[in-house]
Amino acid sequence: MTVGSVRAAVVTVGEELLSGATVDANAAWLGRALGALGVPVERSWTVGDRDDAIAESVLAAARVAELVIVTGGLGPTEDDRTRPALARALGAELDEDPALVRHLEGRLRASGRSALSDGLRRLALRPTPGRWLANPAGAAPGLVFEGPREGGWVIALPGVPREMRGLFPAVADFVRETFDGRLTPVLQRTLHTTGLPESELAPRVDAVAAEVGEGVEVAFLPDLTGVDLRLTTRHDGTAAARAAAEERLDRLDHALRPILAGHRFEASSGDLVETVAALLEARGWWLATAESCTGGLVAQRWTARAGSSSTFRGAVVAYHNDVKERLLDVPRAVLEAQGAVSEPVARAMAEGVARRLDAQCGIGITGVAGPGGGSEEKPVGTVWIAATVPSNGAAPCTRAGRFQFGGDRESVRVRAAQAALHLLHGMLEGGPFEPSSARAGRE
Structure with a gap:
């Protein structure tokens, strides 16, 4: 990968995702969060709780991206297979981390319990070498280690959305530190509209964007209540480049106002x-x-x-x-x-x-x-x-x-x-x- 073009890949783990019993909201959330961080997602995989499927997907992801994020399968039960699968993919040992054991024991004491069960102790296993990230919203820690390609990294996060999102600030800090100077931060602005179907809205917006929207991508996000317009532009992280990116968004935003009149509304919640x-x-x-x-x-x-x-x-x-x-x-x-x-x-x-x-x-x-x-x-x-x-x-x-x-x-x-x-x-x-x-x- 060339400087300034760091890419990510996402692997979500869980039989419930494949069966449709649970909607894979994690992949969508990570796509937005990583994109805003300046690491756009190149590709994503969804696999079941099987060592071979997880290992193959991680290896495939590492071939197309320098940063691989894996979510799910980090719990305390036997069917949580991400840890052994990662060890298999990396050719690494799966060892118990004494510092992680102490951390888990401390959390247990804080909740009024005294001893780690065999299941909870399994949370202290991780491929070595590597490091772990404390989970502010649950027990299962995040795992960070070098990937199978030179300069690449794999980060494993719990699949529970609340826990995954709670860990993401630590992931963001790691990414900024590791890929310093190579990120392409994203600026996005969402315009909320209602009362016009996408089929009527898109031609009007596209015509304006073709005239004044250079450097800005427009995505249409329709649902039953209306159509959101997501404006996206990138910059190199410098103050001057960020200011120029803001100006690009402002220019298109202003040009769109006449054609959205009567249909656009401002709401932080989108409602x-x-x-x-x-x-x-x-x-x-x-x-x-x-x-x-x-x-x-x-x-x-x-x-x-x-x-x-x-x-x-x-x-x-x-x-x-x-x-x-x-x-x-x-x-x-x-x-x-x-x-x-x-x-x-x-x-x-x-x-x-x-x-x-x-x-x-x-x-x-x-x-x-x-x-x-x-x-x-x-x-x-x-x-x-x-x-x-x-x-x-x-x-x-x-x-x-x-x-x-x-x-x-x-x-x-x-x-x-x-x-x-x-x-x-x-x-x-x-x-x-x-x-x-x-x-x-x-x-």
């Missing part, structure tokens, strides 16, 4: 609820929600956030028409004439829940989530959404839109909840909102 809640809190306003087909998803997302009691009054899950009529004051004549999935019902739900729960703002959602219940006039995926906010006049300002969402029942529900938040966000921001173009996620 539109955070943004809307901040706007309400700044005004001293409350929100109440009335949900039918979404079954309380907006309320659930809102109350999952700490501090939600300062902006959220409550919710009514009005599934049956009687509930819409009795608790939300939706006129029976409107229900009979227009049907529950209609604009006047959505408007009445938003206004009724705000009035009943003494909130300035309200959301009303009514639709056909499926898989049954649709008709030619109102097929599955049809949802009417309304939001109401205070106005300068005597009556509140209420807007409504009809949406046609694709996907299964859960997809329709998630997209509808996001679209409701998007509608309210647009009203609070004072910008235009066009229901015909405000589809959450990909249709």
